Amino acid sequence: MSVPLTLLGLLEREPSHGYDLKRDYDAFFGRGKPLPFGQVYSTLSRLGRDGKVVISDVAPGSGPDRKRYIITDLGATEVEQWLTQPVDPEPHLQTVLFAKVVLALMLDRPADEYLDTQRSAHLHRMRELTEIKRDGSLVDALLADHGLYHLEADLRWIEMTGARLDALRKAVRP
Amino acid sequence: MSVVIEARDVEFSFGQTPALRGASVSVDAGEILAIMGPSGSGKSTLLHCLAGILVPDSGEIIFDGARVHAMTETQRSSLRRDRFGFVFQFGQLVPELTAVENVALPLLLSGVHRKQALPKASAWFARLGLDGLEQRRSGELSGGQAQRVALARGLVAEPQVLFADEPTGALDSLTGEEVMDLLVGAAREQGTTVILVTHEARIAAYADREVMVRDGRVNAPDRIAS
Numbered sequence: 001m002s003v004p005l006t007l008l009g010l011l012e013r014e015p016s017h018g019y020d021l022k023r024d025y026d027a028f029f030g031r032g033k034p035l036p037f038g039q040v041y042s043t044l045s046r047l048g049r050d051g052k053v054v055i056s057d058v059a060p061g062s063g064p065d066r067k068r069y070i071i072t073d074l075g076a077t078e079v080e081q082w083l084t085q086p087v088d089p090e091p092h093l094q095t096v097l098f099a100k101v102v103l104a105l106m107l108d109r110p111a112d113e114y115l116d117t118q119r120s121a122h123l124h125r126m127r128e129l130t131e132i133k134r135d136g137s138l139v140d141a142l143l144a145d146h147g148l149y150h151l152e153a154d155l156r157w158i159e160m161t162g163a164r165l166d167a168l169r170k171a172v173r174p
Numbered sequence: 175m176s177v178v179i180e181a182r183d184v185e186f187s188f189g190q191t192p193a194l195r196g197a198s199v200s201v202d203a204g205e206i207l208a209i210m211g212p213s214g215s216g217k218s219t220l221l222h223c224l225a226g227i228l229v230p231d232s233g234e235i236i237f238d239g240a241r242v243h244a245m246t247e248t249q250r251s252s253l254r255r256d257r258f259g260f261v262f263q264f265g266q267l268v269p270e271l272t273a274v275e276n277v278a279l280p281l282l283l284s285g286v287h288r289k290q291a292l293p294k295a296s297a298w299f300a301r302l303g304l305d306g307l308e309q310r311r312s313g314e315l316s317g318g319q320a321q322r323v324a325l326a327r328g329l330v331a332e333p334q335v336l337f338a339d340e341p342t343g344a345l346d347s348l349t350g351e352e353v354m355d356l357l358v359g360a361a362r363e364q365g366t367t368v369i370l371v372t373h374e375a376r377i378a379a380y381a382d383r384e385v386m387v388r389d390g391r392v393n394a395p396d397r398i399a400s
Contacts, residue, residue: 116386116393119386120384122375123375123378123379123384126375126376126378126379127379127380127381127382129379130376130379130380134355134358148376148379151375152375152376155375159212163212
C-alpha cells in the first residue's frame, strides 16, 4: 500500500485537514492497521516539499491540524499515472488493487477500465509463466504453477470486483 | 501477419434477447486467440457467428476474403467441413463409431476414401498419446482421452481455423492443461489459427492474445508490450 499516493488520492477528492485524511484512510484502507498521526503529517510534509500539495489555509490556533491541504497539478498528475498504470503482476496484490479501485470510484474515474488494464497485465504474465511451464523442466513448471495459481486468484478477485462496482461505488460515495 | 477471419459490428439476438450488440474482432493467420467473458456475455455466440454456425442479424463475418454472413446454408456447411475444425466441451464423439473412425469423420465427410482417411486418422493417436485406443468406442475412453480424440478430429483435416468452445471445461485441471498443451503444440505445427472460448484464465494463458466479451461487445485491451 502506498500511503503517499493514497493520501494524494483522498486529497484530489477534496481539500482536507490531516485529521480528515487519517479518518478516511483508516475507514477505507487501514483495516485494523490505523495510520499513525505522525506518519500522516510527515507524509504531507514530504508531499508539500515535493510540490504535490500546498496548504490552502490555516485556521487560527496552533497545531498541524489547523492546516488544510490541497493537491497541486503535479500531485494530481501523479495520482492519474498511478491509477492508470497496472501494478506489476505479482501475487498478493489485493490491497493495492483494492486501494486503486476504491479511490477510482471516489474520484469518479473509470474503475472498470483500470480493472481491464490490470486483467490484461495479469494475463500477459500468465502467458509468460505458461510458456515457461511448456518449455521448462518439471521444477520450472511447478514454480510457474505456483505463480499461475496466485495470479488466477487475483483475476477472480478482479472479476468479482468488476461485477460489484456499482454497489461499491454507492458504498464509498454515500 | 494477415487477418484470416474477422467479425465486423456483429449483432445477433435469440428472439427478443440480444446476445451480440456490435461485436468486432479480427484474428491473424496462425494466431491463437482466447475469447473470455462471464457466463451469458455472448462469447460462444460470437464464436458460432465466426464459424458460420449462426448468421448475424447485422454486421459482417469475413473469412479469407469471403463474406460468410452472405453465404447460403450449403456454402457455410461446406466451409465448416472443409476449412474449419471444431472442438466442444461435451458429447462430440459418435458413440457407434470407434475412436479412429471418429477422428477420420471430417475426412470421410469431405469425400476422402476410407483407405486413405483411416491411416491419416491413426497417425494422430501416437501424436496425442492415444496409442492402442484406436478401436475403442467413446464409452470406453476417459474424459481426457475422449477430448484428445475430439481434438484429433478437429485437426485431422488440417483446417485453417480451429474453433474450440470451452474445450477443457469438463476436465480436471491437470488433464485440461495436457489437452491445451497438445492443442497449442499441434496448431502451431500445422499453422492453424485457433479461436478459443474459455472463462478460465489459466486456459486463456495458452493463447497469444485475449479479448473480453461483455454485454455482447468485444473489449480488446491494448496489447501489453513484451
